[in-house]
Amino acid sequence: MAEKSSIFDMIGPVMIGPSSSHTAGVVRIASAAIRILGSLPTHVTVTFYNSFARTYEGHGSDRAIIGGLLGYATDDVRIRDAFDHAKEAGLQYTFQSVGNASTMHPNTIKLQLRDERTGHQVEVIGQSRGGGVIRIVEVDGFPADFSAALHTLILDADDRTGSIAFIASVIAHDECNIATMSVSRKGRNDRARHFIEMDSDLKPITLEYLRQLRWIHRVIYIPNIA
Template sequence: MAERSSIFDMIGPVMIGPSSSHTAGVVRIARTAIRVLGEKPVKAEITFYNSFARTYEGHGSDRAVIAGLLDFHTDDKRIKNAMDYAEERGLEYSFRSIGSAAVYHPNTVKLRLTGESSRTMDVIGESLGGGVINIREVDGFSSGFSASLHTMIIMAKDVKGSIAFIANILSNDDCNIATMTVSRKGKNDLACLVLEMDSGVREITLQYLEQLKWVKHVRYIPNIDQ
């Protein structure tokens, strides 16, 4: 199915920088990634692919990704000096570029993040234009979410009936599921469930899901622009 865009996507977001795809989109990918990590990042290994790899310095994608890792919004004037703020906050980072990777979207960036607790997480994001993004992978699992809706990511064991169980729990919160992506390493192995919802989830519901024996962890992203 072809991707659909609205007139607002074509206009683009309120932003700092020369390009909605190379700056605003990159900020949003990085802001989403730190929420997937679930804690403040202290180290980031950043790989730009294809078009990003050839233009990331000239279009400010390097500053944009660091700004996003510092949780700056797309219209934050500090984006231009993001490297200076990263140094002040003790964020270590490195850049790598791969100019030809046919398996990836032209505007793709991979973030390998290490948090304060030494937890690591890989996130691959695509900037689709107009500030719109797609989070393609989370720790090697297909994810495919935009972070523009209320999003929940559940890493859990591949337990029979688990998807129906979680859907029932969310129905009690009056949540309508817009999209669902399920990826697993293998039968009865670790699985990743990504749910995009039209409305939010109560904190008590997140806590309940987190304490289930077969759930490894839960990440909740209300809306990346909030």
Template sequence: MAEKSSIFDMIGPVMIGPSSSHTAGVVRIARAAIRILGELPTEAVITFYNSFARTYEGHGSDRAIVAGLLGYPPDDERIRTAFDHAAAAGLQYTFQSVGNASTLHPNTIKLNLVGPGGHRVEVVGQSRGGGVIRIVEVDGFGCDFSGSLHTLIIDADDVPGSIAFIASVIAHDDCNIATMFVSRKGKHEAARQFIETDTPLPDITLGYLRHLSWVHRLTYIPTLE
């Protein structure tokens, strides 16, 4: 007689195993990072913290993070052979581990990435279970977004009224802001806005925001798989 399946056996992300925290979430952190970089990296320094530092090899998180850096989704069969694909793609990577970072979430990863043209980013992400992630830091700027919504990252001067102005531009597209996180180095210094929206922003709006004199860089990340 076949065993009966319960609803608890069926809930979870479509993914390559063994674990949603150690595989699906890890892939999504990497996929968010390459969207922030704006291209596939040629170099990566990957640091696993706390629980991940002790288990990343046994649970396949090392293959999962490399697969995500190659742009593979969580259910891609190539995750199992990601190291081979990385070698073919020319991706150079190094693993590091820190087992006792008490201020960080147990499942934390830091990615230092370099693109083909030399552009660099540093991204810190957390795998929260069930494939859910949080990106909590980008280039030293604190943030908090999941990749499950459309995400806008704006590097700008810390000018008066900038936050309200950008929110107004987005509102005129009938696009609802779900979350906004603003981080800055200091008063009137470099600032970074992280905005999650329920619906995608049109190209014309993104182009307009990019051409504002006080906006230095804009990165748009559609919903992650």
């Protein structure tokens, strides 16, 4: 006899509450952002849009985003005291809110990160879709569409004939299957940015090979975020 299922069988992320959309998803957006930056930031401006703009304090999204920027996982109890930990770590942050951005998803966050130690900076826009699921929809002005639930490769490369096929071939030789791939550019023959989601991990030697190519200017690799 088949077992009956119900809404109570749904499994969400292990997290610090109260809401998977407003806490777990927010932590994961921050986790993706610091991996794109390549380090923990020293300065950040956080902009909450729409629903987040109205509820981020009451639902703890402000603590969740700071916790994620400090490298905490969704179930880390330190999230509750994230502001105190940020002060200890020397993380300077500013919150902004935009309550009526009609072109954006209701639960959208923009992060402008800077690491003064390295000089690196990045701007990331992410959406919290519910159940801890996220989408990164923009990086440094380039349209994106990845979840960080799969292994993700981000490449800055010259816009040259055959580049997409070549990169796909390198990944295939690593016996790694591409799940999604999107490429955007500022203009013809200008710098292009590749966002590639993969089902399995890339070998370090493959990443190093890509970094050595003269027409690839930056390689960012994000193992899947739990």
